[in-house]
Amino acid sequence: MSAFDALVEALRRLPGVGPKSAARIAFHLLQHDREGAHVLAQALERAVAAVRHCRRCNTFTEQEVCATCLDPERDRTQLCVVETPADQAAVERTGSYRGLYFVLMGRLSPLDGIGPRDIGLERLYARATDGEVSEVIIATNFTAEGEATAHVLAEALKARGLTVTRLARGVPIGSELEYVDLGTIAHALVDRR
Amino acid sequence: MSAFDALVEALRRLPGVGPKSAARIAFHLLQHDREGAHVLAQALERAVAAVRHCRRCNTFTEQEVCATCLDPERDRTQLCVVETPADQAAVERTGSYRGLYFVLMGRLSPLDGIGPRDIGLERLYARATDGEVSEVIIATNFTAEGEATAHVLAEALKARGLTVTRLARGVPIGSELEYVDLGTIAHALVDRR
Numbered sequence A, B: 001m002s003a004f005d006a007l008v009e010a011l012r013r014l015p016g017v018g019p020k021s022a023a024r025i026a027f028h029l030l031q032h033d034r035e036g037a038h039v040l041a042q043a044l045e046r047a048v049a050a051v052r053h054c055r056r057c058n059t060f061t062e063q064e065v066c067a068t069c070l071d072p073e074r075d076r077t078q079l080c081v082v083e084t085p086a087d088q089a090a091v092e093r094t095g096s097y098r099g100l101y102f103v104l105m106g107r108l109s110p111l112d113g114i115g116p117r118d119i120g121l122e123r124l125y126a127r128a129t130d131g132e133v134s135e136v137i138i139a140t141n142f143t144a145e146g147e148a149t150a151h152v153l154a155e156a157l158k159a160r161g162l163t164v165t166r167l168a169r170g171v172p173i174g175s176e177l178e179y180v181d182l183g184t185i186a187h188a189l190v191d192r193r
Helices: A003-012 A019-031 A035-051 A085-094 A122-128 A142-161 A182-190 B003-012 B017-030 B032-050 B085-095 B121-128 B145-158 B184-192
Strands: A074-082 A101-105 A137-140 A163-165 B075-082 B099-103 B135-138 B165-166
Touching: A003 A019, A003 B032, A019 A035, A019 A101, A019 B032, A019 B085, A035 A163, A074 A085, A074 A122, A085 A101, A101 A122, A101 B121, A122 A142, A122 B165, A137 B099, A142 A163, A163 B075, B003 B017, B017 B032, B075 B121, B075 B184, B085 B099, B099 B121, B099 B145, B135 B145
Parallel strands: A074 A101, A074 A137, A137 A163, B075 B099, B075 B135, B135 B165
Antiparallel strands: none
């Protein structure tokens, strides 16, 4: 296979990149941004070699334990469970959470064959029952799979004697009721305060 | 910068990849396809090192002159001008062209500051006037920029005494007139045969 075709093949493995965009990206890199191609190659090799999972919270880190878990300023009694590092970053950006995290690196998805073992729920249960954590805040996504995951987690963690809470469902800030979907309004009515 | 953030940055340089999809791709590679990340890094380095331009037709190749230009079966009197290797591949797939190619690796686009020198039109003129070529078939895209490029090429090549033709405009195979845009139908009427 030619070097160009091999590059197109490799690009097609990326999520959301089909044959046409793979060819377009390869053309762009070789014609207009060979420096970018080299930088990307280096970044890929470096990340594959260096990035591993935090032993405590399971997020991506280059150390044995990530900086967040080591931060003495964080509240060790709260544990926020998210699906991915991107979700963790979103919660961090709010600036309104000072506890620790556990990153599932996925969600339960029986249709895709992703069960409790694939996303390491046992590790979460062990982490949450370390004696310091008193409240687990479940911040999985509000999708069908995220909600199912939240349900399973809540049952298991409550059975271990922990206080389990879930991010509030409701009407997003800045939205007009007319354009909010009915399920969201119904939940906001039930959870009114 | 962490290895993960550096990877997201490098992915953002790809055309059509914004910050969210860069993070999604980085997560996918590190969580589910580290082998794919390694394969892509290798393919990028190999392509950057090996791929250059054919001295005759300007397409991507790993040799001094590409296999198509060297093929003794091809008709050396016809030269088809396309914008990109992907367009060349599309013409090849039809199986109905046996001449040679010239790949512009772009198109004239004054708004983007891409002039005749940037897409090496002088090289095309030198190639087309080698004495063997008698007909130049212009197969740039039927976009505003592709049409403008075709116009400039046609004038310059005719002035050099070459027969210049353009891919026929018309109604695409399998389409219903009701759903074809009016400009296309108008052109198909003018070019009727």
